[in-house]
Amino acid sequence: MKTLLNKDQLNITLQRLAHQLVENHLSFKDTAIIGIQPRGIYLSDRIAHMVRNITGQKRIDYGRLDITFYRDDVQSRDIQVPSDTDIAFSIENKSVILIDDVLHTGRTIRSAMDALIDYGRPKNVELLVLVDRRFSRELPIQPDYVGHTVDTILTQKVKVYWKEKDGKDEVVLIDKV
Template identity: 50%
Template sequence: MSQKVLLSSKEINIILHRLACQLLENHIHFNNTALIGLQPRGIYVAQRLCAILKEEYGVGNVELGTLDITFFRDDFRRGQKPLEATRTNINFLVEDKKVVLIDDVLYTGRSINAALTALQSFGRPAEVELLCLIDRRFSRHLPIQPNYRGRQVDAIHGEKVKVMWEENDGEDLIYLVKN
């Protein structure tokens, strides 16, 4: 197994700032917009973006939530080991809001499909957008595309994108891992 660094910590930081600027451009004051990070690893992207928006651009009212999609996945009963749910924390109404779903890697689109289904439990948003840090564009099983993307990666079958976060893994790095 070999791995190649796709993005360094500095490059990830630059991309996150660009994505924050794109969100700011489209949502200005965030009065009716909520950011929702998908568990388990999209929450790190969402938290970082929220911090950048507040600290760098003075946006004070960004609503941030986390969404667990474990039991909404179409494959949750197919695995060999039992899945463990993580925590959903949406302490605001999504009804008639613009919601930005945030994940680290967009691969087949099945996680986003599950997230859209799970989100319906919290109301009917006015609009849903998708932001992903890494878009594996040649591996989609569903017709799902991001509104905001950090970097496109052309990974072939047998390659995996591994995202590491300082909060969880001790460093910010993104690898392309070949089996």
């Protein structure tokens, strides 16, 4: 097991990502942040909070998206109970920033885009991930904002721990046997 980001490094990375979002979206008037359930929402919670602090804008459209019903492997794995989808605003003509913790094969993001489009037609969609597992993509999907890039092999796993959920802030690379 190898630590990719410790607590302090993670915080600095999150701050950078939040500032990059503000740099590109300024007031966030026509921009929505949407975290992907179940693990992406801890990241999106933090990013949304930071963006609110940086911009001083209290009302930023922030939602959570569950992609269970849009997976391409429903029949080939154990059925999963869905998490909440909570998008209490229209995404029509908005800039949407999708947020997930780890980008690996790209299939989750493919599902998320399909799910998102069923809520309306956004102006454009961007992708923010904390960890990009480079060279492991199975679909032509690339992130717009990356916290940390790592080269991995298939048997390895990137795990992001969040204080709210797991009691600590850390990103680790695990070698599975």
